[in-house]
Amino acid sequence: MTDNASDTPKPKGxxxxxxxxxxxxxxxxxxxxxxxxxxxxxxxxxxxxAGSRAxxxxxxxxxxxSSSDGEEILxxxxxxxxxxxxxxxxxxxxxxxxxxxxxxxxxxxIGATAGRLHTARSRNDQVAVDFRLWVRDAVDRSAxxxxxxxxxxxxxxxxxxxxxxxxxxxxxxxxxxxxxxxLMAYVEMFGRDASRFxxxxxxxxxxxxxAAALAGSPFPIDRHQTAAALGFxxxxxxxxxxxxSRDFALEALSAASITAxxxxxxxxxxxxxxxxxxxFIKLTDAFTTGSSIMPQxxxxxxAELIRAKVGRILGSLTTLTVVMKGLPxxxxxxxxxxxxxxxxxxxxxxxxxxxxxxxxxDLTPNTENMAKAAGxxxxxxxxxxxWLVRTLNMPFRDAHHVTGSAVKTAEGLGVDLADLTLEQFxxxxxxxxxxxxxxxxxxxxxxxxxxxxxxxxxQVRAQIARWKELLE
Numbered sequence: 001m002t003d004n005a006s007d008t009p010k011p012k013g014x015x016x017x018x019x020x021x022x023x024x025x026x027x028x029x030x031x032x033x034x035x036x037x038x039x040x041x042x043x044x045x046x047x048x049x050a051g052s053r054a055x056x057x058x059x060x061x062x063x064x065x066s067s068s069d070g071e072e073i074l075x076x077x078x079x080x081x082x083x084x085x086x087x088x089x090x091x092x093x094x095x096x097x098x099x100x101x102x103x104x105x106x107x108x109x110i111g112a113t114a115g116r117l118h119t120a121r122s123r124n125d126q127v128a129v130d131f132r133l134w135v136r137d138a139v140d141r142s143a144x145x146x147x148x149x150x151x152x153x154x155x156x157x158x159x160x161x162x163x164x165x166x167x168x169x170x171x172x173x174x175x176x177x178x179x180x181x182x183l184m185a186y187v188e189m190f191g192r193d194a195s196r197f198x199x200x201x202x203x204x205x206x207x208x209x210x211a212a213a214l215a216g217s218p219f220p221i222d223r224h225q226t227a228a229a230l231g232f233x234x235x236x237x238x239x240x241x242x243x244x245s246r247d248f249a250l251e252a253l254s255a256a257s258i259t260a261x262x263x264x265x266x267x268x269x270x271x272x273x274x275x276x277x278x279x280f281i282k283l284t285d286a287f288t289t290g291s292s293i294m295p296q297x298x299x300x301x302x303a304e305l306i307r308a309k310v311g312r313i314l315g316s317l318t319t320l321t322v323v324m325k326g327l328p329x330x331x332x333x334x335x336x337x338x339x340x341x342x343x344x345x346x347x348x349x350x351x352x353x354x355x356x357x358x359x360x361x362d363l364t365p366n367t368e369n370m371a372k373a374a375g376x377x378x379x380x381x382x383x384x385x386x387w388l389v390r391t392l393n394m395p396f397r398d399a400h401h402v403t404g405s406a407v408k409t410a411e412g413l414g415v416d417l418a419d420l421t422l423e424q425f426x427x428x429x430x431x432x433x434x435x436x437x438x439x440x441x442x443x444x445x446x447x448x449x450x451x452x453x454x455x456x457x458x459q460v461r462a463q464i465a466r467w468k469e470l471l472e
Contacts, residue, residue, distance in 0.1 A: 032093070032094075035096060035333075036093045036096050036097075037096060037097045037098075037336050037339070038091055038092070038093055038095065038096060038097055038098060038101055039093075040339055040340050040343065041097050041098045041127075041336075041339055042091055042098050042101070043134070043339075043343060044098050044127075044130040044131065044134055044339075045084050045089075045098055045102070046081075047129070047130040047131075047133035047134050047137075048098050048099060048102055048126070048130045049077055049080065049081050049084075049102065050133065050230060051126060051129045051130055051133070051209055051226075051230065052073075052077055052102065052117060053074060053077055053229075054209070054225075054226045054229035054230050055117065055120075055121055055209060055226060056070050056073045056074055056077070056117055057070065057074070057225075057229065058221060058222055058225045058226045058229070059116075059117075059119060059120065059219075059221070061222065061225065062219070062220050062221060062222055063220075064119055064120060064219050064220065064221065065116045065119060069113050069116050072110050072113050073106070073110065073113060073114065073116065073117050075110070076106045076109045076110040076114065077102075077106065079109055080102055080105055080106060080109070083105075089101075089105065090105065092104070097123070097127075098130070099123050099126050099127065099130075100123075103117065103118065119219060120210065120212060120217040120219040120221045121209070121210075121212060121217075122211075122212045122213035122214075122243070124211070124212070124213050124214065124243040124330070124331045125208050125209050125210060125211040125212055125213075125242060125243050126209070127335075128208040128209075128211070128242060128243050129207060129208050129209040129230065131246075131249065131338065131339065131342075132204055132207075132208065132248055133230065134342075135204060135248055135249050135252050135342065136201060136204055136205065138252065138342075138346040139197040139198075139200055139201050139204075139252050139255070140197075140201065141346075141350060142194075142197050142255075142256065142259065142346070142349060142350070142353065143194045143197040143198055143201075145350060145353035145354060145357070146190045146191075146193055146194040146197070146259070146353060147194060147471055148353075148357050149190055149353055149356055149357040149360065150187050150190050150191060150194075150467065150471060151471060152357045152358075152360040152361045153183045153184070153186055153187050153190075153360055154184075154187060154464055154467055154468060154471075155361070156179075156180075156183055156360060156361075156363070156365075157179075157180035157181075157183040157184050157187070157460065157464055158180065158461070158464050159180075160178070160179040160180045160183075160365055160367065161178060161180035161181075161457045161460040161461050161464065162178055162180070162446075162457035162460075163178055163179040163180065163365060163367045163370060163371070164176055164177075164178060164179075164367075164370060164371040164374040164442050164443060164446060165177060165178065165179045165182060165280065165370035165371070165373065165374050166370075166373045166374045166376060166377070166379055167182070167379075167455070172377060173373070173376050173377030173378075173379045174377075174379065175379055175380075175382055175383075175445060176374040176375070176379050176380065176442035176443075176445045176446045176455075177374075177446060177455040178446055178455050178457060178460055179365055179367070179370060180457070180460045180461075180464070181446075181454075181455040181459075181460045183360075184460060184463050184464065184467075186262065186266050187463075187467055189262045190259070190262060191467070191470075193255065193258060193259040193262060196254075196255040196258065196259075197252070197255050197259075200248070200251040200252050200255055202233075203248065203251065204248035204251070204252070205231075205232050205233045206227070206232055206233060206234055206235060206236045206237075207223065207226060207227035207230055207232035207234070207235045207236060208235075208236045208242035208243060209223065209226045209227070209230070209235075210223035210226060210235060211236065211239035211240075211242035211243050212239065213243070213330075213331070214239060214240055214243055214244070214329075214330035214331060215239055215240075216239040223235035240329050240330045241329075243330050243331045244327070244329050244330040244331050244332075244335075246320065246323075246324055246335060246338050247324075249320060249338055249342050250317065250320055250321060250324070252342070252346075253313070253316055253317040253320060253341075253342060253345055254317055256313050256316075256317070256345050256346065256349045257310070257313050257314045257317050257345075259349060259353075260309055260310040260313040260314065260348075260349060260352065261310055261314075263306050263307075263309070263310070263352050263353070263356055264306065264307045264309075264310040266356065267303040267304070267306040267307040267356070268303075268307055270283075270300055270303040270359060270363070271300050271303050271304060271307070274298075274300045274303075278369075278373075279366055279369040280365060280366055280369060280370050280373070281363045281364060281365050281366065282363065282364045282366065283298075283300060283359065283362055283363055283364075284362050285298075286358070286362055287300070287302040287303075287355070287358060287359045287362050288300055288301065288302070289301045302355050302358075302359055303359060305352075305355075306352045306355055306356055309348045309349070309351070309352045312344060312345065312348045313345045313348055313349055315341070316341035316342060316344055316345035317341075317345070319337070319341040320337075320338055320341050320342065323335070323337050323338060324338075371442065374442040374446075375416060375418075375441070375442045378407045378410065378411070378416065378417055379442060379445070380417055380418070380439065380440045380441065380442065380444075380445045381403050381404075381406075381407050381417065382403075382445075383439040383440065383444070383445045383448065384399075384403045384406060384417060384436065384439065384440065385399040385400050385402075385403040386399075386439070386448075387435075387436055387439045388402055388403070388429070388432075391433075391435065391436075392429075392431050392432075402428055402429045405428045406420065406425065406428055409424060409428065416440075417440050418437060418440040418441060422434055422436075
């Protein structure tokens with residue numbers, strides 16, 4: 001279609017783009033297809049309405065628009081909110097995004113007065129505040145869901161603070177620990193995850209509304225008022241940065257990716273622990289599925305799917321990083337691609353956190369199997385070395401060598417260290433006495449680890465008490 005000055009554009013609200021004054025022809029169908037975002041950014045409707053209400057009230061208070069016009073706008077926005085909540089709002093592709101859909105519907109409801117709402121505002125700062133509000137809500141939910149998961153872990157850890165299990169390095173038996181201690185490791189990880197979300201929230205809690213397109217506004221607006229109305233600590237300090245930055249989303253996605261990694265590690269352990277080869281825990285039918293061909297199967301699919309979600313969440317972080325990496329200041333339409341990966345990441349994270357909390361509460365440990373495995377693989381060898389250092393005043397490297405010889409002897413005989421006779425020990429090191437057997441059981445090994453943060457049940461219970469107080 002050619003540019004024709006005699007073409008008469010349709011009035012706004014009747015099919016003409018809200019920005020159509022500069023153009024005499026409609027966009028090509030392909031342009032419309034690539035440009036439209038209402039299919040996904042309609043999720044911002046609550047944030048968009050909140051931002052518009054705050055902006056309208058500020059414009060009234062500053063005398064930029066009359067009180068009558070402002071009240072009419074607020075009334076129209078209330079009707080729109082009701083329509084969206086009840087599912088009767090007419091979302092239309094022709095208006096591209098949530099902002100233009102709301103404005104077009106407002107014009108239909110209250111007439112030309114609707115056009116005053118966009119005074120001293122651009123879609124650039126409008127989407128920046130909407131998206132920032134959405135991400136802020138998302139990190140708040142994530143932090144709360146992490147705390148719920150921590151509480152589920154604490155409940156299991158408290159019940160099983162002294163239940164023995166093998167501790168692993170390289171997935172090989174290393175030293176005996178307790179099941180409660182193992183679960184408390186994840187309480188610590190998820191605590192750091194929650195703190196990352198809280199840190200990110202503090203940095204993102206500045207309001208870009210009022211930055212307009214990129215340079216600010218000539219109208220006598222009060223950005224501190226709109227910031228306060230929307231729960232922000234302050235307005236952003238640079239209008240260019242306000243509309244062009246998405247590091248708040250990148251930081252939130254980074255925190256989400258680290259959280260997903262921790263979830264994946266716990267999920268992997270649940271998968272391992274439910275196998276007959278480990279037999280450490282059982283899950284009920286609530287968090288397992290069967291096989292279409294093998295009737296005996298009980299698969300930990302919830303854990304496996306959580307384990308897979310890290311790919312989706314990390315992919316979202318990568319996607320937005322690549323979108324932003326080469327953009328000059330200020331706004332570019334590339335930034336329209338910020339929402340889908342962020343929405344997808346937090347949808348996946350929320351589902352994973354809820355499912356993991358459910359699984360942790362659902363699982364039942366097989367303490368007998370775990371205790372039996374706790375002594376496998378010469379897991380008390382370090383206790384023998386420590387005993388040699390403490391009792392015989394032997395340098396640790398010498399004690400390490402003696403212990404290695406004892407392990408070799410026991411391995412050759414097909415027995416555990418505790419099954420070696422005193423004569424066999426003394427053939428390796430003559431100073432060893434009968435007292436050595438007191439440290440060669442998994443229970444004694446775990447109980448001896450009384451250093452702060454150690455696996456001794458008393459230390460585990462102390463950490464549980466600390467976390468209970470923190471989470472209250």
